[in-house]
Amino acid sequence: MTLREWIGFLKERGKLLSLKDEFSPQWEISAALRILQTKGIKKGVLFERVKGYEGYRIVGNLFLDEDFLSAKSGSEDISDWYEKRRNKPIPPVLVRSGPVKEVKINGEGLDLKKEIPALVHHEEDAGPYLTSSVIIAKDPETGKKGVGIHRVQILEGNRIRVFIANPPLSLFVKKAEELKKPLEIAIVNGLDPVTLFSSIIPLPEEDKFALAGALKGEPLPLVQAETIDVEVPAEGEIVLEGVLYPDRKEIDGPFGENTGYYFVNESYGGLIKALTRRKDPIYHVILPFSPEVENIINLAWQLEEFKKLKNDFDFVKKVKFYQTRMLAVVQIQKENQSQVSLIIEHLLDQPIIKGVIVVDEDVDVNDLNEIFWAIITRVDFEKDIFLKRKKPGCPIDPMGRGYYREKSLFYGLYPKITKIGIDATKPIDEKERFKKVDVPFSVIEKIKGVLEFERENNL
Structure with missing residues (x-):
């Protein structure tokens, strides 16, 4: 075509x-x-x-x-x-x-x-x-x-x-x-x-x-x-x-x-x-x-990065990029705390990506409201925020200070910046306390069918 x-x-x-x-x-x-x-x-x-x-x-x-x-x-x-x-x-x-x-x-x-x-x-x-x-x-x-x-x-x-x-x-x-x-x-x-x-x-x-x-x-x-x-x-x-x-x-x-x-x-x-x-x-x-540019750039990186992450980390479930791929939100099946650190370290070592937010499976990575909810209710700002200094950033980040061409990265042009990782997952030993409220799944499935029937026949 x-x-x-x-x-x-x-x-x-x-x-x-x-x-x-x-x-x-x-x-x-x-x-x-x-x-x-x-x-x-x-x-x-x-x-x-x-x-x-x-x-x-x-x-x-x-x-x-x-x-x-x-x-x-x-x-x-x-x-x-x-x-x-x-x-x-x-x-x-x-x-x-x-x-x-x-x-x-x-x-x-x-x-x-x-x-x-x-x-x-x-x-x-x-x-x-x-x-x-x-x-x-x-x-x-x-x-x-x-x-x-x-x-x-x-x-x-x-x-x-x-x-x-x-x-x-x-x-x-x-x-x-x-x-x-x-x-x-x-x-x-x-x-x-x-x-x-x-x-x-x-x-x-x-x-x-x-x-x-x-x-x-x-x-x-x-x-x-x-x-x-x-x-x-x-x-x-x-x-x-x-x-x-x-x-x-x-x-x-x-x-x-x-x-x-x-x-x-x-x-x-x-x-x-x-x-x-x-x-x-x-x-x-x-x-x-x-x-428009947000959609295509984020999607292009999301598709390829998700493939790589799944190969390296089988506990990764979904990835979503925001802000022309400078922010990555990663959904994981959390079994231990080290998984969060591994993902944050891995992604922040890459050029362009400036921030990483890690969330649980009950948070929709496509919904900014849910992501902000996880940050404000599940992040202990004393210990769940990670700053990584002098990392290769985005060439068009206004916070970048100076540029250098990195041979190991195909001579890409990158500024050195400070990056952030946020652990917005539930504390591993307090999962019940941080359980998200919801209607029983069986009832949701039942009502979905009822609403679909109503839509087809009355709406």
């Missing part, structure tokens, strides 16, 4: 808003998407007319729920669904051409700001940014492909800046710097939702396009780029082919990031050598610091 097919699918189901008025990429489209999100409208939004960009359409709000995983059967648990497919990759296939090659523009004289309706998202942003485009590159030593989403600042002419904080591209650019050579990159916009989602899953050493094939149930078609040695999705909407220069470190920003704050970072300067696209491209946007 391509992005266009997905848009058509949403339209058929009444889950697409088509807006006929003209909207500007500078703030107006961002404002419209944010207003609709605030109102709780979980529909994709298609902007039919984009000011200054005749022939372009823009689509957003595609990831507000899990419907984009259209291959999943309705009632199947998403973790089970992912696990069944995770280890059965379907490699991409190379094809001769595709819709993304319908229009080809040489990089000489290219004016990116005129060619692409990249959004200016926030009031103090330094300019237009790509926030939902997948970057593809190859390891300069091995030729192995790497994929990820990294923010791209559009500058004058064919110039760009790319902020690369996470693997595998953080490793690739470091190797290119050591080899004193540029890094070839392809920046792809307008991928189908499952392929884009797969690019976010934290698997720096694996082929994320093969994972996308597994989740979609069919191989992803790739086509050779025009000017660089990189293969790109043939059915995407727009491809920018270019190079990054590891020795050209430039100040990038301010830009309003996913954590809700403006950041100025050191990024890599680059040039675009060619642009290919469809004749009538649909530019896909994802708003930073939004329910």
Whole structure:
């Protein structure tokens, strides 16, 4: 399923808003998407007319729920669904051409700001940014492909800046710097939702396009780029082919990031050598610091981290991430106190994760009200709070102080921060005292049946 097919699918189901008025990429489209999100409208939004960009359409709000995983059967648990497919990759296939090659523009004289309706998202942003485009590159030593989403600042002419904080591209650019050579990159916009989602899953050493094939149930078609040695999705909407220069470190920003704050970072300067696209491209946007970005980032990490935790700790029952994967809530079957310490230590040693809350099986990790209830009623603040200092944090955490590139973590860019672990489980020797009030289970099941019957016949 391509992005266009997905848009058509949403339209058929009444889950697409088509807006006929003209909207500007500078703030107006961002404002419209944010207003609709605030109102709780979980529909994709298609902007039919984009000011200054005749022939372009823009689509957003595609990831507000899990419907984009259209291959999943309705009632199947998403973790089970992912696990069944995770280890059965379907490699991409190379094809001769595709819709993304319908229009080809040489990089000489290219004016990116005129060619692409990249959004200016926030009031103090330094300019237009790509926030939902997948970057593809190859390891300069091995030729192995790497994929990820990294923010791209559009500058004058064919110039760009790319902020690369996470693997595998953080490793690739470091190797290119050591080899004193540029890094070839392809920046792809307008991928189908499952392929884009797969690019976010934290698997720096694996082929994320093969994972996308597994989740979609069919191989992803790739086509050779025009000017660089990189293969790109043939059915995407727009491809920018270019190079990054590891020795050209430039100040990038301010830009309003996913954590809700403006950041100025050191990024890599680059040039675009060619642009290919469809004749009538649909530019896909994802708003930073939004329910949409929360949903896809948290879900991507949750699926992969749950799998790893279950392999290492069989007492883990559920995992839920919040705040762009900086906060992890873990439900366990508690049998001894050491289990809590093991989970907290394990997760806080990882980059990005800043806080860990461990709860019992009677706490729903998807319900913030229950999580706060467990914290305020089960935590002894004298002994159940754990602080871990000088740990690798999130590159866009405003509490971070300075950055360092950690070789053991693929040269990811991380600040050193203090992290917190919270034991919100029942005291091991006082389980009865902390038993949660409830109606007998047999009665709940009986009344569920009665209510379902009433709904079908009277409501």
